[in-house]
Amino acid sequence: MEILQWNDALATGIPVIDEQHKQIVDMVNQLRDAIEAGDSEAAGQIIPKMVDYTVFHFTFEEELMEMANYSFLPVHRHVHQLFTRRIPEFQKRYAAGEDVLVELHNMLVRWLANHIQHEDRDYAPAIRDYLKERQNAAKAAEASAAGAAAILNAAPGGAAAAPAAAPAAQGQESATQTFRKRGLWQRIKAFFAD
């Protein structure tokens, strides 16, 4: 029987994806162990779990590719669908009494190794860049929120106090007054208090 082993060639460099791929590799190896031990009950238990997890993983990958605007998402999605459609064929043959476990296992080993090393590694740079951008944006937002909070706290009375009304020309409303009227100041204070 063929064997699927985790190695650097399967790594995408995206921790969350690599963890999910490792889980799938682990399940394929549990199936292998069950087949080799002649334990068809254990094999029958691991297959639906593996299929469910793989379908979840495909959806996860596709959502990430969509967020990252990966241009080959439609092709990649199609490849996932082709794989998913093959499973019921095996289920039908198994239900008809055919011994398909070794063939199913070997198909999984070959398909997964090939898919991860080629199609999945192809989207990796786009997703890594997207995740880095998101991280940088989150850091920048944090830094600017901290900066704004510092300015508010440095103001007389600190963030808890509303700013003193600037002298307004007669008949003209100051920005602070407008802010107060519209309840915006309270919202800003609440925002920075979080």
Ligand SMILES: [Fe+2]
């Ligand atoms: Fe994939």
